[in-house]
Structure formats: C-alpha cells, structure tokens
Amino acid sequence: MSTPAHVGLLGGGVIGGGWAARFLVNGIDVTVFDPAPETAPRIQRMLDNARRAYGALTLAPLAEPGRLRVTDRVAEAVADADFVQESAPEREDVKRALLAEASRAARPEVVIASSTSGLLPTRLQADCAGPERVVVGHPFNPVYLMPLVEVVGGQHTDPATRDRAAAVYRAVGMHPLIVRREIDAFIADRLMEALWREALHLVDGDIATVDEIDQAVAYGPGLRWSFMGTFLTYRLAGGAAGMRHFLAQFGPALKLPWTHTTAPELTEALIDKIADQSDAQAGHRAIEDWERLRDDCLVAVLQGLRSQDTGAGRTLKDYEALLFDRGQARAVAGDLPPDRPLVLCRLRVRPDWVDYNDHMTESRYLQVFGDASDAFVRYAGFDDAYLKDRGSFFTVETHLRHLAEVSASRTIATATQVLGADTKRVHVFHTMTLDEPGAADHGRVLATAEHMLLHVAVETGRAGPWAEPLASRIAAAAAAHADLPTPEGAGRRISMG
C-alpha cells in the first residue's frame, strides 16, 4: 500500500492546505483537523489552484478529486487514516502535543509524519505511542507543486518508516530525499536559512532592497539551482579540471569577508571528500556533456519563463525583440532580393523538438512555418505599434506536406513565396529546406506549407483591410512574385485518389 486511500491531516494552513490539495488532486480522501472556521473554503481554493496547475502540468489523465472533510477533533481526522501528516505552527510544544494525541487515535501501524521545517524528530516523537512510525516529511510551498520532501527519522524511528513515507510521497508525484542524519533544519532549510540571513544583513545595511536581492537570485544563480545544486554548478565552473581545480581557485575566497557565514577549514581531507563525492555524483559524464545538459536546461527554463513573461523570461523576450529589429534592419538594408522567394527564417532543430526516432515532430513543422508567416508580416512592417493601434492577423487555413525527415541540430531555412493578396488577405507558400552549405543534402526540401492569412483591424475586432505600411508592402511583394512559377504542391487537396 504505497498510495493511501485516506489521509489524516493535522492543520490546514498554507502547508496543511497544500498537502490537502496534493492528496485530493491525486484522488485520495482527506480529513483535516483544524478548528479555524475558514479552513474548508481555504482548502477548497487551494484545491482549485492545484487542479488548475495540474491541468497545465500534464496531459496525463487525473483521477477524480478525493473527498475533503474538516473536523475540529484530532481523533476524527486520524482514526480511519492510512497515513497522517501534521502541519501545525512551528512550535515544538504545539507539535509535540498534537503528535502525541494523534498517535493514540491512529491505527498502530499508520505512519505519522510532521511537516516541521527544522525541529528535531527525536524530540517531536518523544511523547508518541509507537514512536517508531513517527518521522519528519518536510515539504515546500506550494506543497501541491513542489517535488522535494525531506524525510528525516529520529532516534526512535524505524528505518522502514522512512521508506514507507517516501513511497507515499512518490505515489503523489514528489521527490523524497532521505536525510540520513538528524540535524536542526535538515538540509534545504539550512541552505535557505543561510541565504536568508545573509539577505537580511544586506537589507539591514542598506546595501540592497528586497527587490534587488530577489533579482540577484532569479536572474542569476536561481536559474542554475532549478536543475543543478551548488556543487555541480561549481564543478562545471572549474572547467575540464573539475572540482579540485575549482576548490584550488576559489578556496582562498572562503577566508574573504564575502558573507557573514564562516566556512569550515578547507583541509586536504575535506578537499578529498568533496572531490571524491563530486566524482561519484558527476564523474560518469564528461564535462562537455554536463555543459550541454546545463545549457539545454537553462534554455528550457528560460523558454518556460518567457511563456510567463516573468523574470529572466522577460529578459529573453526583450532580447528577441531587439534581434527581430536588427534582423529587419538587415533585411531592409537590401540583403533580400524582392523578386525571389524570401528567406526569412533560418534556425537549428532543437534537441527537444525530435521524437524517439530523432525526427522533428509534426507540430514543430507548423511552428516553424508559423514563424515564417510571422517573419513575412514583420518583413512587411508589422511591429508592436501596429499590433497595438492598427491590427493583427491570423491564419485561417493551412496545407502542409511532409516530404522528408530532419533530425536534431540540423539547420533549416524557409523561403516564402506570395501566391496572391487582396486588401485583407495574403496567400503565402513556404518551402522548408535543409540549409547547410557543404552538406551532401543541402537544399533538400523537407516540407511545404500554404497559409491563408487574414487581417483583423483593432478598431472593429473584425476582418478588414491592412493599414500602412503593410498594405503597400504586401502588394509590392505580391507584384514582385507574380511572375514566379507556381510552386509544385500549391493548391492541393487531400484525397486517396
């Protein structure tokens, strides 16, 4: 039984409510002990947030949510539970009394976990009946989305209890980390607390504001920390020579007044231990492979944040606007002959665009062709000001032909031919080719796309004529292309015939 049917929760605040949401969204029934009158509606809101987030997180089928009950009696919350999680305020006396009471009401074999951020499990379990099944399971806010949960046993905890708790957490999508030795604040909170106290000094000393400090994290080290911890990051900063080189290079800085935290003495024994553990962690992969993985993860995170227009994602968005402007400046400068199909997009196939066969997936073709249409309209003068004041455009119809496969990291280009235009529509035909001068298959046609684009005026919200400068530039492009031969494959319909 790794997935419990029914979980008893003690406390329904930010953390307890987050647990409720995670269990409920996984189809598990939950009974929450919390005497506060607003508990049920608050948890309902958190469940709504969780369902919204999971709907976005995955296309995998989700269970119907479990059933939520709220009670003001501890015994009622835990009597029928297959697993108990305590999330009371961070006070040892409060948690200890609550865990003791719950341990007498729960079935004797049921695991009882505490969400404490840093109190010692040995002390929390001291008054419990059956302390061997009491353990810390320390989650992070928002509990329904954050994967990490630190699992820490006390002196009386049966090691099997840690494994059983870990199995429950894994069954609801979490990443349990077994903390092997009990210590105040465990691992993550010690690191967070060190950073937090240092940050408080910066504010206290008027060095930086809270916003500046948050920027210093979120545009920098925080991006790397989302997929690599501090040791792997530094191993890569050491270059090919690795962790030992990094420690030789930055070891002396441990003596500098670079933080309020004093470092341990960097003895030969400690250097050996770190270097050996780092080799065990990362030595199976060459530095070049780690660098590529790091870069791919950074790109993925930056693109994810771009979709949210937040933090470093907004920096990327602003940068891309610059790149488009510069590209347009180069195009207008006359690099593009107007009487031939316009080569407006050139890019490499991203490693995460390919399927298990290393072929670019179907929808990425349309994404690239969509970008080619965007690039054409930008070529004709479309920009943010036009979008704001004059109008937008959308694709009403598309015809795609897939002619050859293309694998990751190859360079492709699109050429755009205007097949026709009226005052509010433009009919374009894109040809996608391999674009690697020197390669044997340079110029191979991979796919074609035919699009009908329709202009929508801002003022009316309906289809209407292009405004200037797009009207004349699109007409000019259509005229310049009028004598080009109709490309093979244009105007097709799909049929078995």
Place this chain on the structure above:
Amino acid sequence: MSTPAHVGLLGGGVIGGGWAARFLVNGIDVTVFDPAPETAPRIQRMLDNARRAYGALTLAPLAEPGRLRVTDRVAEAVADADFVQESAPEREDVKRALLAEASRAARPEVVIASSTSGLLPTRLQADCAGPERVVVGHPFNPVYLMPLVEVVGGQHTDPATRDRAAAVYRAVGMHPLIVRREIDAFIADRLMEALWREALHLVDGDIATVDEIDQAVAYGPGLRWSFMGTFLTYRLAGGAAGMRHFLAQFGPALKLPWTHTTAPELTEALIDKIADQSDAQAGHRAIEDWERLRDDCLVAVLQGLRSQDTGAGRTLKDYEALLFDRGQARAVAGDLPPDRPLVLCRLRVRPDWVDYNDHMTESRYLQVFGDASDAFVRYAGFDDAYLKDRGSFFTVETHLRHLAEVSASRTIATATQVLGADTKRVHVFHTMTLDEPGAADHGRVLATAEHMLLHVAVETGRAGPWAEPLASRIAAAAAAHADLPTPEGAGRRISMG
C-alpha cells in the same frame, strides 16, 4: 552607441571565453588578450556551444558571428575596442595591474569593466588612467546564457559609466543589476557564498553528500529561485497576511541553530523596512495573482526540465507514467460506439500554449491533432511492440482550418472520422470542439484537420501494408464510418477565390 562594434577582452578562460562567445554570437568582433596557447580553440568550442544554445533559445534572426582574434599583447586587445571586459584570475594584484595597463592603451572614453566575483572596484580602479570609466560587471557562468550581470561602481566611477556598461550588457541580452553600494562579493555572490559555506559544513560534518545537498536545492528551493527570490517566496509563504506575518511566524527561527550564519537583530525598524520594501516590490498585485504566477512559472520550469529529463523534470515524467498507468486501469475497454466519430482526445489548453491574446497558438492545434491521429492508431492496436517489430506511420499531408479561438485552461476534445483507407494509408478527419458540458459555448467547433497517414514497415524502411491487428481494425473503422456524411470542409484546397 550601446552595441559596441568591437570588444577587447582581457583573459579567455571559463569566464572570458564565455564573454567572447556572448559578444561573438551577437555579431560583435572580439579581440582577446590571453597568452595561453589553447585560448583560440577553447573559445571556438565555447562559441560552438553558444551558437548551439542560441539556435535552441530563439527563433529570432541571429547575426553572423563576429570575428575572433587572440593576442598576447594587452594593448592590441584594447586599442581599437569600444568596450573592454577583464576576466583574469580572482587575484587583486593581477587584476589591478592588468586594468592599469589596459587603461593606458584604450581610448580614454572607453568603458573598462572587470568580471570580478567580489573584489572592490575602488581598489581595482586605483592605478587606472581615467578611473571614472572603470566599473565592475560581474557575470555568471555560462556567461553566454546567464542573464544576470551585477554592475558596481567604485569611489571614482562616474555614475554614467554604470549606465553605459548596463546598456552594452542589455544589447547582448543580459539583465544588468546596478549594485548601488560597493561591498565585498556584491549581492549574488554573498548569497551564493553563504549557501556554499553552509553546504561545506554539511559535507564536513558528514550530514549529507554533495549529491544529496544538490538534490535538496534542485528539487526544492532552486525551482522557486529561478523566477522569484527569497523575499517574494517568503511573502507568499506568509499567505494573505504577507511579509509581516511571515516575519512574525519565522522571525523566532532566526535565533535557532538552523545555519552557521548569524542573523541581524530583527528589530521593529528592520521589520518595517522589509515589509515596506516587500510592499513596494509586490504590493501592486493581490496574493492570489502572485500565487497563480508562481504556480504557472513552476509548471513552466517543470515542463522545461521534463523535456531535458533532468532533476524535477524527471520526477514529473515518472509521475506522469504513474498517472497514465492509473488512467489506463480506470479506462473501460470498448465503450466507444464504432459507427460514430471517435472521441479519443480530451484535454485542457495549457497556459503556456497561448499567445499574448490568450489564444492557443497555431502550432498547438497541430500538436493536438497529431495526438488525435496517434490516439486513433493506438485505438487500432498500435503499441510499442508493433513499433519495434512491425512498423510505424507518418503524416504525409495535412489540411487545417482555424475556425474559432480558444483560451487557456478551457477543455477541448477531438472527434475522428475515417474518410478512407487502403492497405497502407488512412485518411482521417478530426474535429476539435470545446468540451465543457454546461458552458454556453459547449460544442463550438474550433478547428478541423485532415490527415493522410502512411504506414512504413520496419523491415524495409519503406511504405508498406499495415500488419495485424491494425490492418483489420483500420478497415473496420473505415467500414463503420463509410455511411457517415462527409464533414463540411473535407477535401478543400486553399485559394483566394
């Protein structure tokens, strides 16, 4: 002149080479002073990494890379430069001498920046000619991808120099953070160093290994830090009552032995300062909006990392495998009436699938329709064993019609009608509708897609007949649909007419 034409770099190691790659990939010529013989090939490798990463990062048009030269003379590196960046080893005497020499060889108005991680600019600029144009610009590894650069002036730095340096950094896609007051290690490195020293204590005390510590960051706080710093994170942990409540709740923990860093005294004045600055940072948005943004960013980061099968992304992947198994266990085989279009896909539009207008982007339509084709072939018996031993299929032609917009989080479904089939092809027509019983627009047709799918036999690698059970099941589906009316929009071609 915010984009320099030519940059002089002093030092071409991990950091200097990263700067070279960033400037080169932005079309800027670079001359690097570095006497080490392997400098040029190392920078060339970093440029290759950067070009690979940028190809993945953006579809925006990139400039042709700038020209790289390497020299063993400082004067040659900086004489023609419009901007100078020093990235020598982290030793004050070395940097100071190098900056002094460069300041005599560079044009007097050229900004000279140092990449130091923590040395004070006032000391670094002390021996320079024209110290007013000397400044710190502290980047993060890999420099060609990490947005943050801390800009710190010394006592002799003209404030305009900071702004000019910031403009250069912004022009190559970075996020400059002006550090208003000079302090050892600036802001980000003080925070990183506090965390790093605490981590060293954990290893030193055998509490955790470097890999366990990295997990404690990357599956937990690191995910949040990639878009929100520590203050905003804690403000949200305070719930609706915000920062003041969080400080009241966790202030006492500052006295606990939760880290080796001592905290400043949490006086009323400090509490007021933090709460006021936090309000200035985040008070313009309701807590619920911040929570949604946080959740959306977490989802985006987790999905990005899933594409790299790394860290918390792998946790998500494993969890989804569980969800698919559970969903399959719930599914009732054969509850689909065969003589009607098959409803095989039902999903919610993800928040990161929409554009700035909150409309699902074009390529996502094809992705969903591609999934519908996959689902149809799976319905006909396609599975991993078939893929391995018998054959695969691909889409040779697609016709899409976009009929209505759909916004994030709405539920959509696809219905699939078989228009025809022969021994190796099947012609399908998908209709995408809003699928929210009870909503006023339930059933609205959003788009249609017509696909021709072609079977490819494993043995020959060429088009060939479907094997069993697909051959008979596809034939059966075609027969069951033969008497259905041809859907409106099938068999169209694109034309202006």
